[in-house]
Amino acid sequence: MNVQSILKDVKKEIKPSKNEESQMKAIIDMVTMVTKDIIRPLDLDYTISGSYIRDTWLSDKKEFDLFILFPKEYPRGELQTTGLQIGRKIMEKIGGKYEIAYAEHPYTKGSFKGFSIDIVPCYKLRKIEEMQSAVDRTPFHNEYMKKNITKKLSDEVRILKKFTKSIGVYGSDVKTRGFSGYLCEILILKYKSFLKLLKAVESWKPGIFIDIEKHGNKERIQQITKNHPLIAIDPTDPKRNVAAALSPDNFVLFVKMCEDFMNKPSRDFFFMENKKIQPKSIIQNMKKRGTKFIGLRFPRSDTVDDIIWSQIRRTSRRIDGILKDNEFEIVGSLEYADENYIIIIFEMEIWELPSIRKLKGPPLFNEKHSKQFVMKYRNVGRVFVEDNIYVAEIRRNYKTPEDLFAHFFRKKPPELMEAGIASKIAEGVSRFGVINQKNIEKFVSENYEFRKTFDFYLNKKFA
Numbered sequence: 001m002n003v004q005s006i007l008k009d010v011k012k013e014i015k016p017s018k019n020e021e022s023q024m025k026a027i028i029d030m031v032t033m034v035t036k037d038i039i040r041p042l043d044l045d046y047t048i049s050g051s052y053i054r055d056t057w058l059s060d061k062k063e064f065d066l067f068i069l070f071p072k073e074y075p076r077g078e079l080q081t082t083g084l085q086i087g088r089k090i091m092e093k094i095g096g097k098y099e100i101a102y103a104e105h106p107y108t109k110g111s112f113k114g115f116s117i118d119i120v121p122c123y124k125l126r127k128i129e130e131m132q133s134a135v136d137r138t139p140f141h142n143e144y145m146k147k148n149i150t151k152k153l154s155d156e157v158r159i160l161k162k163f164t165k166s167i168g169v170y171g172s173d174v175k176t177r178g179f180s181g182y183l184c185e186i187l188i189l190k191y192k193s194f195l196k197l198l199k200a201v202e203s204w205k206p207g208i209f210i211d212i213e214k215h216g217n218k219e220r221i222q223q224i225t226k227n228h229p230l231i232a233i234d235p236t237d238p239k240r241n242v243a244a245a246l247s248p249d250n251f252v253l254f255v256k257m258c259e260d261f262m263n264k265p266s267r268d269f270f271f272m273e274n275k276k277i278q279p280k281s282i283i284q285n286m287k288k289r290g291t292k293f294i295g296l297r298f299p300r301s302d303t304v305d306d307i308i309w310s311q312i313r314r315t316s317r318r319i320d321g322i323l324k325d326n327e328f329e330i331v332g333s334l335e336y337a338d339e340n341y342i343i344i345i346f347e348m349e350i351w352e353l354p355s356i357r358k359l360k361g362p363p364l365f366n367e368k369h370s371k372q373f374v375m376k377y378r379n380v381g382r383v384f385v386e387d388n389i390y391v392a393e394i395r396r397n398y399k400t401p402e403d404l405f406a407h408f409f410r411k412k413p414p415e416l417m418e419a420g421i422a423s424k425i426a427e428g429v430s431r432f433g434v435i436n437q438k439n440i441e442k443f444v445s446e447n448y449e450f451r452k453t454f455d456f457y458l459n460k461k462f463a
Ligand code: CTP
Pocket: 049, 050, 051, 052, 056, 057, 058, 061, 063, 065, 137, 138, 141, 142, 172, 180, 181, 182
């Protein structure tokens, strides 16, 4: 099949059907009716936003966002409490379930008939400069995209979204660190079609600068956004890089996948997120490496994804540092979380060390320091001279990472936090456990999401 027919095919599959559209519309109509009744006495406004309103939502995406707009004089605290009250009332009136979620400020996460509805309070502003929190931008995005995304472009956005989703880089959340829907929209506005984007990507270099509204001074902005692999200036806000969340590895992965697709186009590129992965092949692959995998498991408390993921990443880096301080080298690490557990796995390059450690001391001719060195270590172990230098053999604190973990995680949560373990992870230390390669293999066999994470770790290559 040639590229054109592949894309046509994909388009057909990801575009919501008439039936889906009318279902979505029915729910939105009902929610807006209820919303109007509730906010009328309060003299507030509302807007439906996100991909539904821009017609860039994907089939099976049963989700929309309802923004409650407050006048800018409203104190922020009141906006929050009233915003939550309104969210609750809407969900109660339509007979759905809801909970409170926290982004930059609290909002209502509702669910109804399989649809998820975020009810977000924000300010209704005339200029983006008056913005108080990130959510205040969304109405501006809506306005801009409603004007600029034509019907034809909206399908191109869908293809790009599906492509990024399939290769695992869709979403600007902390876990994914990829492309947001809004970024996909901007890229299509810039390049006009998915295929033209792919052609352009061939010559993308890290630091690529996209500014469709010609807002900014490239050099000045590149200085602020140093180390951002992609800079896409928000057409509604010159100071913001819409791609700020995109990680360097996801940038490179995206570029590589675009190249691969151009070299050998196939519809498979769009449907990889649920691909079959054989546990056996992962386990074999794992063993062939001759390394050792060691995992840490913590219970997960009821914490939103973005917060827990930033804590997981920070903690993983910290533990890597602690391992290195004790001479255990790692090849890499991977992180996983579901609603019950957090798992951090290290692939060890060095996982066993002898009881003794050789400590290099001062030169023989430095009498003062040599004397101190000898005094300090002669009762600890052997002290001798090697090539003009004093050497002492001392006992190693930990011979294996397991020894180290057993000791380190005996600490109480405040002590762990002091040592650089993030709070939500430190909190669960009493139910912490070390998991070995056998446990990991079992988990790979039983849990698809974990298997996918592991598969990605073992098979990632960007060149
Ligand atoms: N938004 C943003 N930056 C982000 C995430 C969200 O500016 N990193 C704003 C955008 O205006 C976006 C809206 O919040 O359209 C809703 O976010 P979300 O539902 O995550 O994205 P959608 O664009 O609706 O895409 P999807 O089809 O995935 O829902």
